[in-house]
Amino acid sequence: MPLFGKSQKTPAELVRSLKEAINALETGGDRKAEKAQEDVSKNLVSIKNMLYGSSDSEPPADYVVAQLSQELYNSNLLLLLIQNLHRIDFEGKKHVALIFNNVLRRQIGTRSPTVEYICTKPEILFTLMAGYEDAHPEIALNSGTMLRECARYEALAKIMLHSEEFFKFFRYVEVSTFDIASDAFSTFKELLTRHKLLCAEFLEANYDRFFTQHYQRLLNSENYVTRRQSLKLLGELLLDRHNFTVMTRYISEPENLKLMMNMLKEKSRNIQFEAFHVFKVFVANPNKPKPILDILLRNQSKLVDFLTNFHTDRSEDEQFNDEKAYLIKQIKELKPLPEA
Amino acid sequence: MEIQIHQHFSTDDSNNNNNINNNNKKSNLEQTLVAATTHSVTANNSILMPPLDTKLLANKQGLHANNEANNINMDVDTADGEVSVLLANKNFHYDALSNPDQSFEADVNVDGNGGAKFVAGDEAKQLLSEQTHAQVTWLDSEQIDALDLTTLDIGNMFFNRVDSAEIIYQKKKKEIKMVGKYVMGDVLGEGSYGKVKEVLDSENLCRRAVKILTKRKLRRIPNGEQNVQREIQLLKHLQHKNVVALLDVLYNEEKQKMYMIMEYCVGGLQELVDSAPEKKLPLFQAHRYFCQLISGLEYLHGCRIIHKDIKPGNLLLSLDQILKISDFGVAEQLDLFAADDTCTTGQGSPAFQPPEIANGHESFSGTKVDIWSCGVTLYNICTGQYPFEGDNIYRLFENIGRGQWQAPDWLYKLDAQLAGLILGMLQAEPAKRYSIQQIRCDPWFISAPEEKGPPIPIPPLKHDVYRRSTVLPYLDAYHYETERDLEEVYFTEHDLNRELARQAAAAAAEIKAQQQQKQLAAANATGPSTSADASTSNSISKEKKSSSLKRRAKKLTSCISVKKLSNCRPS
Structure with missing residues (x-):
């Protein structure tokens, strides 16, 4: 035991006293809460230092970390911390995120014990996702960093994608606070693009609900940023080879073509440009279904004129010009299907 | 110099x-x-x-x-x-x-x-x-x-x-030269297509590498020009941290040269492996690169690109040890509407080709070709050997195409999980061969091998372990070297030998000092370690010429804009 300074608490003691402090914070009155707040902060710093090491102590020993994680699982403290995140002070919130992410990354051989633990306690994930709700905007960004750390693990991403809560993201990405909406969008995107096969399966299984009911709304959002970001993500999703089945389905639906053609005419040049990259897939499709072909044929000459004058100042971008020329040629050569 | x-x-x-x-x-x-x-x-x-x-x-x-x-x-x-x-x-x-x-x-x-x-x-x-x-x-x-x-x-x-x-x-004399907005430095390496030099972007001061391609050299390589065009087309649109970024392409019609400005990389995995003892990397280091390779490859396959030439020589490393897949000369982009990943041509390096190519199949799954090459690459960087060898390409292809490969016993002894993964990637039957998803779920891939000892460091560039900018001397000479400095630059062989001997002595002294430092550090492990490198750069003589640092007003001309040469020889 060191002669000077405080005695080192064991992981079990730390976890216990933190748990007590949080319970006190949850229930206590003004006076008690103040004291509890102090205890919570102190204990969080100690746990953080135990995991990361601090400037004046050695990096943590493996058995201490193992013991600490075990205590965290047994006491269910992770969930408790996340549920009370809004009650913890500013620095404390950051420490919670640091502790959570560190414990999550812990690996023993091929096993990730924390990931396995969270799989058995999915409410941790759902509580984190609810962090984007309007009730406590101050915890949204901390929840976001923890969520994205979770999304790196396929098992956890799967739970999140296939949950009812996932569809709440369509609301979160449109909240009025810009930084929260952006953070929610990056988590949303991470969940949809990180694990290719998982995402492809999800999109195929939930095609109607995802695209027809929800994504359409994002593309028609009144918020410029939402419109532009979601259109860009749509292009990325459709052009990813892993989502081939989803793409073929998407480009065979006339509603989607109409939407893209309207977006080509948007005021914003950036949106026009992103829409072009989705629109081209409809035209390039060698097996266009009749409804798609009909729309293109009806607008044949208008489209040719429009595309000829479309973003003519992008002379530097060779690929864009090649693609544009290709589309014009394709549209010019369109012929109606022979009457069967 | x-x-x-x-x-x-x-x-x-x-x-x-x-x-x-x-x-x-x-x-x-x-x-x-x-x-x-x-x-x-x-x-x-x-x-x-x-x-x-x-x-x-x-x-x-x-x-x-x-x-x-x-x-x-x-x-x-x-x-x-x-x-x-x-x-x-x-x-x-x-x-x-x-x-x-x-x-x-x-x-x-x-x-x-x-x-x-x-x-x-x-x-x-x-x-x-x-x-x-x-x-x-x-x-x-x-x-x-x-x-x-x-x-x-x-x-x-x-x-x-x-x-x-x-x-x-x-x-x-270090004559400063500019190509576009880039200040040229020294040669970093040389490939069959031309030299690679270090450059400095004069606008944002970023360190870059330039691949210089001459028409003459390209013409001598079968499909050389098409391959380069294809590489440029593909690279322009790729953006991933494990795929080398092409930042700019410049042309000089007079010189018949093409300059591809790329991210600055410190060299290929091949050079790193070659510099290692027994030409193999410690498993934890190989694991680190392999994970990045799979991540980059998954991105490429998502973009419908089949690389077809994955091998240590085409995997570059950045200064911060990020692996970059490069050389898309023989890569193929599948059609957006292609039903599957069928390819018909394979032009990669023979030792890394799968049995379906070795046996001359008409068509084969493209993604599985890359998986096979990754398997051979992993085997190579972990063991320093190749799973298939042959005196010539026919023997080699015969060995590759003979049937199912079996991992040798010593590989199981080295790391049984690793052997299992390599075996999964080297399945002769493409359908049985691992997919990227299966690799991601593989125990060896998930687990991180224990770090035993230090990683193999990136080999120094011309004795400079710090890889300092080679552009700076040119800039230094341009701004601070006067005509008078250049007069006294003759020296005889005697001087040269003496200088070389002096430097040899200095280098030996330095090594000795470092060893002593190490012993000292070992003996005094708890004490604060002092920098052993302090003497490294100073050991070389720094006879800064006693010059009046007179700036010469000289107009810097970019060689892109030079006037047409008076007598261009027909090629």
Whole structure:
């Protein structure tokens, strides 16, 4: 035991006293809460230092970390911390995120014990996702960093994608606070693009609900940023080879073509440009279904004129010009299907 | 640093057995032997002498010995740097342009074995234009033009005795050169397509690498030009941290050159593996690179790109140890609407090809080709060997195509999980071969092998372990070097040898010091470790010339905008 300074608490003691402090914070009155707040902060710093090491102590020993994680699982403290995140002070919130992410990354051989633990306690994930709700905007960004750390693990991403809560993201990405909406969008995107096969399966299984009911709304959002970001993500999703089945389905639906053609005419040049990259897939499709072909044929000459004058100042971008020329040629050569 | 050797001799010497060209009535002829060879280059311009380089020493001895034998033999290896050797008339300074009719030039043609022979003018010209010897660094266009103006009778071939003591060296001035907005630095490496040099973006001061492609070299490679066009098309649209970024492409029509500006990388995985003991990496380090390779490959496959030439030589490393997949020369992008990943051509490196290509199948799954190559790559960097070998490509393909490969017992002993993963990736049957998803779920892939000992460091660039910018010396010379500084740059072989010996001693002392430091550190493990590197850079002499740092007002011209050369030779 060191002669000077405080005695080192064991992981079990730390976890216990933190748990007590949080319970006190949850229930206590003004006076008690103040004291509890102090205890919570102190204990969080100690746990953080135990995991990361601090400037004046050695990096943590493996058995201490193992013991600490075990205590965290047994006491269910992770969930408790996340549920009370809004009650913890500013620095404390950051420490919670640091502790959570560190414990999550812990690996023993091929096993990730924390990931396995969270799989058995999915409410941790759902509580984190609810962090984007309007009730406590101050915890949204901390929840976001923890969520994205979770999304790196396929098992956890799967739970999140296939949950009812996932569809709440369509609301979160449109909240009025810009930084929260952006953070929610990056988590949303991470969940949809990180694990290719998982995402492809999800999109195929939930095609109607995802695209027809929800994504359409994002593309028609009144918020410029939402419109532009979601259109860009749509292009990325459709052009990813892993989502081939989803793409073929998407480009065979006339509603989607109409939407893209309207977006080509948007005021914003950036949106026009992103829409072009989705629109081209409809035209390039060698097996266009009749409804798609009909729309293109009806607008044949208008489209040719429009595309000829479309973003003519992008002379530097060779690929864009090649693609544009290709589309014009394709549209010019369109012929109606022979009457069967 | 370039070194020019002025060799003085007189052609009207009575004991000279040379038969002098009748056209050249003057007794004193200017003879210029032009050749180029290489040796190590230091980043610091103020260093007068080249650093110790055994290659150079060998080179010099070779030169010396063969001079005695009335021949010149040089060991040429242009991958390192440039030294030009000029043998000039004793009475005339080398000035071919001012008196072109009377100059007489021979060209050293270096064959593949490093031996050199004299080649007469016309032949030399032809050789120059064809550039058949990639390892010779040829001179710039003015000097080539000078060669054009000369006439030479083949009958006048002669060998001349040269006393090595009469050779004096001259440090080549660091002439600053710009391509577009990029300031050129030294050569980083050389491929079949051309050199790769370090550059500095003069607008944002970012360190970049430029791949210089000459039309002449491209034409000699089957599909060379198409491959480069394809690579540019593909790379422009790729954006991933494990795929090398192409930032800019510049063309110079006059010089028939193309400049591809890329991210600065410190070299390939191949060089790193080669520099390691037993040519293999510790497992934890191999694991780190392999994970990044799979991440980059998954992105490429998502973009419908089949790389087809995955191998350690095509995997670059950045300064912060990020692996970058490069060389998309034979890559193929699948059609957006292709039903599956069927490919019909495979042009990658033979040792990394799967059985379906070795057996000459008409069509095969493209993604599975890349998986196989990744398997061979993993095997190679972990063990230093190849799963399949053969004296020639036929034997090799026979071995690859023979049937299911089995992991050797010693591989299981090394790491059973690793052996399992490699076996999964080297399934002869493409359908049974792992997918990227399966690799991601593989126990070896998920688990992180224990870090035992330090990782293999990135090999130093020309003895510079810090990989300092090689552009700075050029900028330094441009801004702070005055004409007077350049006058005293002649030095003799004696000086050179002395400097080399001095540097050898310094290097030895440094190694000794480092060892002592290590022992000290080991003995005193708890104490604060002091930097062992303090002496490293100072050991080399820093004879900063006593110069009045006079800035010269000189207009910097980009070579992209140079006026058309007066006499362009037909190619």
